[in-house]
Amino acid sequence: MKKAAIAAVSIIMAGIMCGCAGKGSKSKRADGRERPTSWSVAQRSLEDITPRDGETQVFVKRDEEDDDIIYLIQGTLSPDPVNNKEDALDVIASYSEVMGFIDVYSELQFSKTIEYDRKIDYIFDQYCDGMKAGKVELTVNVINGNKAEVLNSSYMDLWGFSTKPKVSEAEAIKCAEAKYKVGNGTKAELKIIDGPKLVWDVPVTHTYITEVYVDANNGDIVHEVEVVY
Secondary structure, eight states: OSSSTHHHHHGTTTTGGGBBBSSOOOOOOOOOOOOOOOOOOOOOGGGGGGGGGSSSSOOEOOSSSOOTTTEEEEEEEOOOOOHHHHHHHHHHTTHHHHHHSSSSHHHEEEOOOOOOOEEEEEEEEEEEEEEEEEEEEEEGGGGTTTTTEEEEEEOOOOBBBBBOSSSOOHHHHHHHHTSBOTTHHHHHHHETTTTTTEEEEOBBBBSEEEEEEETTTOOEEEEEEEOOO
């Protein structure tokens, strides 16, 4: 189940200026292409997962409003050991249909590993047009033959998502200035936040607020980042 055929789905990301691929959406891209229905590796189902040692059932966390969206699976996900980030990405790709991923080989970039309690977390960040969006983590049990046991996802639905702002950087800074003090020469950064939503991240000067997120489509302040003490 190695990624010899990754190009078959990687073509999805061509012409990305019109929008990014992602999970769960029924919308079409601006260029009229339909949402892909196949993946570059053989797919597993929830029925392929067995409970972890000492447990009686597989645990699945679903979205409270949409049962079709799964955020976490806990069980023995594959009989094959995961020895490196490439193996980890292959396991993640094999659950694309279950989790709603489109093309993890194009969308996900390896971030880091975290080792703790004889387990290893392989962490991959999701990117769209160079902007970080969601995240996917695969936890491997070292004392159980490096078996993948937890798949945790905050992958975003970015199919057809436009990363072209309707509100300019200068306009976003003015929107922030209507409520907060903004320093001379302040620069705003374009980001994708959960929703998904395209925002301008504007640094501000305030006793309790360090930055605000301004909706890049309408100029509304949608989030305030508080000072962390």
